[in-house]
């Protein structure tokens with residue numbers, strides 16, 4: 001979901017953005033004020049995540065999915081890199097990387113086809129020749145989140161699509177952080193890449209094979225305007241970041257996120273009607289996965305929750321069960337409403 005205030009602003013200025021007489025989706029990305037807005041969006045990200053000077057923020061297209069290709073292409077083509085598999089997204093990133101290098105699977109927490117936990121970083125065998133170690137901080141489908149940034153000696157590359165801006169992070173631990181905008185920063189169409197500047201020095205033997213729109217050095221030099229970007233997604237991201245800043249930034253939203261997750265997990269833990277499946281230390285604060293102890297009631301649960309305004313509680317098709325995504329824009333009141341529904345449904349169907 002998007003913050004209500006952001007939806008309202010998009011609605012209000014739909015026909016005339018910034019008093020231009022044009023909609024944000026009609027303006028050229030080269031128009032001076034629009035280009036300024038694009039740069040301001042990067043600046044807001046820098047402020048909110050305390051991104052140091054030696055990092056570049058660049059905007060890409062193709063979602064996190066295309067970064068699974070462009071990251072190995074740019075940084076490790078034909079070289080060594082390590083991959084940690086903690087759920088479906090990091091598994092997909094690992095599979096994609098195999099097209100460009102021979103990546104090591106440093107850890108995999110798959111247990112008989114399911115994931116209940118994140119792999120313990122203390123047990124990882126890191127080859128110092130790795131260009132990076134890739135992992136996913138929050139497995140959106142399983143509802144598994146690394147509670148802290150793994151402490152290792154080589155730079156991390158992280159898919160943060162579903163928990164970027166949800167909690168404070170130390171950017172200096174990373175060579176690259178990337179995220180599709182649609183979970184915590186707005187709508188689909190924009191992919192954010194935060195990358196250490198020395199990683200932009202591309203002169204490996206394959207670099208001339210990298211498409212222009214995926215060549216990080218080229219995208220950086222052209223200020224993320226190699227071709228027409230998804231202007232609408234950047235515009236919405238700009239509004240979401242301003243909303244977050246006005247709320248008190250990442251430190252403030254982290255407190256709210258902790259509170260939301262605590263409320264919901266506490267309720268689920270204390271009610272026999274429902275069951276959580278992820279190990280406590282690995283539980284995601286963004287995607288709360290659970291199921292009904294009596295799974296034959298699942299269809300009824302989804303029908304009734306949907307008609308009472310609680311949308312999209314069905315778990316991912318590959319995971320089954322139920323999932324409440326409580327991203328930054330979900331207010332505490334939304335979680336309270338869900339708990340009331342859970343309580344009511346349990347009473348009526350017990």
Ligand SMILES: *Cc1c(COP(=O)(O)O)cnc(C)c1O
Pocket residue numbers: 062063064065066089136138139140159160161162180181183
């Ligand atoms: C949603 C998601 C993706 C897929 O993102 P696209 O933008 O659709 O490519 C990848 N990784 C994570 C962690 C996600 O949550």
